[in-house]
Amino acid sequence: MEISFLNELNNNQRQAVEYTDGASLVIAGAGSGKTRVLTYKIAYLLKTGMQPSSILALTFTNKAAREMKERIASMVGEKTARYLWMGTFHSIFSRILRSEAELIGYSKNFTIYDSADSKSLVKSIVKELKLDDKVYKHGFVQSRISYAKNNLITPDAYLANTEILKADVSSRIPLLKDIYKIYAHRCKQADAMDFDDLLLQTNVLFRNHPEILQKYQHRFGFVLVDEYQDTNFAQYLIVKKLAEQHEKICVVGDDAQSIYSFRGANIDNILTFKNAYKNAQIFKLEQNYRSTQTIVNAANSLIDKNSQQIRKTVFSEKETGKPIKILNVFTDYEEGFIVANNISDLHSVNDYQYQDIAILYRTNSQSRVMEEALRKQSIPYRIYGGLSFYQRKEIKDVIAYCRLVCNPNDEEALKRIINYPTRGIGETTINKLIECAQLHAVSAWEVLTDILKYNLAVNAGTANKLAQFRSMIDVFAEQINIQSAYDLAKSIIKTSGVISDTYTDRSPESMSRQENVEELLKAIHEFCETEKTDGEPTALLPDFLSEVSLLTDQDTDKETNKDKVTLMTVHAAKGLEFKVVFIVGMEEELFPSPFCTQSERELEEERRLFYVAITRAEELCFISYAKSRFKNGKTNFSNPSRFIKDIDPQYLELPVEIIPKQKNIGDWDEDMEFERNRFKSSFSKPILKENILPQTPKRLVKLSNSDNNKVPIENSSVPSGSFVKHAVFGIGKVLETSIVNGNEKADIDFGEKGVKSLLLKFAKLEILK
DNA sequence: GTAAGAAAAATTTTT
């Protein structure tokens, strides 16, 4: 069959698309057209007669699913595309779980606990068990529970696993097993699933109900998985089971971009795909269509330092391009200033649009300084991540009301709003209530329905307040199937008193809270409208909740078309591309994150993360690091990230080390303060001109041996092997000296402070005997 | 039981 769009693919891509006889793995290097292969493959399946409703395509983010769906729609028509089963693991399987919920002891309207809910539940369990929350830290407990669930270890399996129990004992957290057990029990009692449950319970469903598994095996004639390197065991098994009969499965991924192991992702899933699917075909996509040769080569030289990987040769046939420019600055404020300056120039001189530019960082907290700098130069920007719309307090409060109305057993929602706005139900009462509920093995709400029966020890006044609260929720609950989601939400906000609490004053904070609540109502209204066109009479509140709980703020983004600089974490940038990328904060203790330097495995993941960052860039890439950074209320000194040294220097444009005039070490702090204040208060026009744009290397210090400007010297004033003292870096050993563009330069190992390349005319060195 | 103010703690990545 001749299908014209196949001609738009290269040979390897086309083979991957056309192979539909059995299982296949597509190893897709960065920028090699991975999404293209997936979309074309789905279009191909449709063109060759497959029904859209029998194709299951699993992605990592809602956004990826939506974009792919749009692209397929443009190829085969919206009418066909809309019936595809396409979405994230979590959204697809929450949908399936809802329709089968009763089989595994949940109701159709089960709540989805987000991580804040999980956190709060973990905290209260630790408190109830009277454990030390410094030993059983909520974050740690949460990640252990999550780890167990991702590996399909149920609480009972956990109790039965001597190995895990022993490990917990030796880590001095022997009671983790109890916390997990209670946690799972409380979720069940609240008719709630956390994110991990959506995958775990799907597995439980398939295991305990073979007929259901069969139904879906039959339904899905072809299964496709994007970003396969980021799947965990629970996801692996779901996919494996669904594809068991026909092995019509295609997974796409890049082991070099596996960056989610902290969330249970297991890189072995992709590395050992052949073991799971014996007759699997493997296709490799190695031509990068995104980036210049320099960027591709630099990224290759970096990832080459990892031992765990599927070797591949990613190459680019685009132009050579400019070297990656390294920017070094004194402070985080200066970093923001320099980056903003560069962006400003790229925009006005080089005709880049703001939307072509991204600033990527390791942690969300780094966005603030960048934001400030961009604002000062009136550069429009857009931040992804951080506090998303649905995580704001006022929104969570409203949603909690909605959740409780739809599912009164939802304990976390109840705790959140039982005394918001304040109605005289304090901490003691809430604790009594929950304790009492546990005693009788019922939900907290159940106790509220009959306070006398459960012997809740409260005085008459409190009992009255509780009854009032209960009847208010009851009244709303009666409306669930009568009023539309919008009408009900509106009356909830009004009657509950949330609105009067929000509208008390005219402070900017209060105004913004009001706006957010309005915004939420608008979103619910919109939801009702779109559902209407789908033929349903009215969209109900539970329908909205099931949609909303899996949304992130990238999904609520409405102004994608605006010309703005993008700010996001490297994690969030996966799958995206920009003409110009700034990777900021490339420092030790930040990138790699200090939490990830314990094992080689973790370190390799951080390196992959850096690889992801670099390969987002199409034309220009900048990497910056600061000598000092404001962190947790303190200024910390930092060294350049070890990863910068992992890149072959021939692809880099390195800065001249900027060393202040000879000073005592004590003066350094003053100097820092000076720099900080200068950049904080008034942004005068650029001071460090050489930080502006990658130009043909002129006045640059090159670390590379291939540098032909470099002439080794015999009789240097600081011979190799001798020891010198530097005002800032302290004592170091001279490794090599040379003449670079007429200036005498020395590479000196300062131990902890790292190896520095210093020009002798700038660096006042004291030679030690 | 509430609210304000002080002290202490915690800082990664996210469906």
Add this chain to the structure above:
DNA sequence: TTTTTCTTAC
């Protein structure tokens, strides 16, 4: 710096 927890006075 921001967020959470503890203290104290009503």
